[in-house]
Amino acid sequence: MTQDYLMHLFNAGLQSVQEYLALHVLLCLIPAFFLAGAIASLFSKESVLKYFGANTPKYISYTVAAVSGCLLAVCSCTVLPLFAGIFKRGAGIGPATTFLFSAPAINILAIVYTAKILGYDLGAARAVAAILLSIIIGLIMALIYERKSEVHKGIKTFGGDKHSHTVYLFLLLLAILVVPEIIRSWTYLALVEIPLIALTVYFSFKWYSAEERKSWMEETWFLVKMITPLLLVGVFFAGIIVELLPANIVVRYVGGDGLMSYFIASVAAALMYFSTLTEVPIINALTVLGMGRGPALAMLLAGPALSLPNMIVISHIMGVRKGLSYIALVVLAAMISGILFGYYIL
Template sequence: MSVWFEALRLGVTTLIVYLREHTVTCLVPAFFIAGAIAATVSKDTILKYFGYKVRRLLSHGVASISGTVLAVCSCTILPMFAGIYKRGGGIGPATTFLYSGPAINLIAIVLTARILGIGLGIARAIGAVLIGIFVGLIMGYIFEEEEEKDSSKQLSTIDTGEESEGRAWFASFGFFASLVGILVFATAGYLPSVIRWPAVGVFIFSAIFTALTQYSRSENKDWMHETGWLARQLVPILFAGVFIVGVIKYFMPYDLIASVMGVGTVFPSFLGSIIGGLLYMPTLLEPNIVGDLFGYSQGVITSGAALSLLLAGPSLSLPNMLVIWRTIGAKKTAIYLILVVTFSTLAGTVFQMLVG
């Protein structure tokens, strides 16, 4: 009984620390940014660039970063990936989107940098984009002839024109720059309070002023709706997940984990890719799972293993692979899996060599 009491207490403690250190300064600004993107950036404008006949540099580039606009988790990515592919999206851009979509999630990147360190956050963002492009290019090259023979695939190029006409580009830039400024300074605990909080206040005023003067009432209403929807969907699951991570952490065999993932360069990264490819990691909980459950924050596993977990985990898992297999077939799924594990291992290995 005392064992479970201690485990539950660790879960409560983990949740309290999370609420205190990450909620107001990190999650709240990130949700407002994600909501603004969802409300003001036309999704169809991005989707129309996924056809296999579109120039590869353009299609793969758009696909690699579109997860910040089109989705927030693998649960959303999978049906969208299936829809894009079946509507005529090339296997290259479609798999680039499938891989990088969940990993490039704005809130997840911010949380990774906040919880696991700015270095790992940047490495995850860059790795997700680059690996997504490489995976898509290779998939497209391997199956190019098959794509060309399938003449029935024609991707719609609808653009709904959701973005307001007549708004200068610098107005949108200033709006999003202000939102990012709030996030950057709110999380900059290393800055003196006399600089940090006045800067946050200035950016908040700038964001509100720009929203009221440059965006329509309908767009602002959509912004609040999208932000609230994201919060309602993710916050309860996120907080419950953090508590569960804290409970499970009490029972983790850290000595065993350290012996296989805490020493070396290539093998810990490879093992991290395999585990990440099999283990289902709920969106936004990846930093806590890697930091607490696998002990990265306590120095149990290497930086390379942590990055490999973060790169392989979001787009893969046993349930995800079943959906992918039903969408593109066993052969393409197998090659996709091999590519993700290979590039995640390579990225983790290189990162471990750089950071030591």
């Protein structure tokens, strides 16, 4: 009997993976990987991170810190060394923690995947909330811990045509990704997608050298190798969760509009370790079982920003007191965002 039940769970997980591969790989993940690979390889990290220096006005440093996750394409693990680097080189704790919270939350893969699987309302809410909350968290951390003001002398700017070309390439790849959500007919979809792909290939050869294209493909392949196995494991266990976890338990703890639902969702996500994108199928499975969309947003915000291993590393870099303050602010911010989304959007 036990063996039959385990086999049933295994088949449920396998079916979840099969459905995922059929529905989401060709028109969702493959373009998203190329998009993220282009961003990671063709945008210069140094040209972004230089805005965290002491010579940058705060309104610039906070803005760049809040949105640079899209340009740097970092995940919850790769953001930590970048955060440690800018923090130890003298970046203020405000912009540094703004970057720490926002960067993995607005990873372009994560936003696109959230919108595709959980709905465009949650995808947009995740992006907007991550940017706004990151700035608020950074300002609060600066207010508490920055003891003296610094003199700022101006900023450096992006330069060269390479960055403008990369923006155009970004828009082409984004169009390839979004068009299937607008056009449902395979005939009309092919008439639009094929020219878009052809234009992307043409401009890739026109704008970039062979070395840059090679770097783009290598970065894309690196993301595929790093993320896909973990993502499939996440989808597999999400399928098992649907079978294993009673729906009434999910509804009881994270299905309502009570404060406890949002608190449990935020704390649980903060303690769990989500590899890049794996939070989406797991949260999708919980929503199928009855989790509210407000608590789902709380999990989407707290999950990428924190995990138990991340908490240890963050506290080591910043110090225990600052680390605990940051962790508390993230959980609280995720809760408040979920509550606002649950009450005023739905």
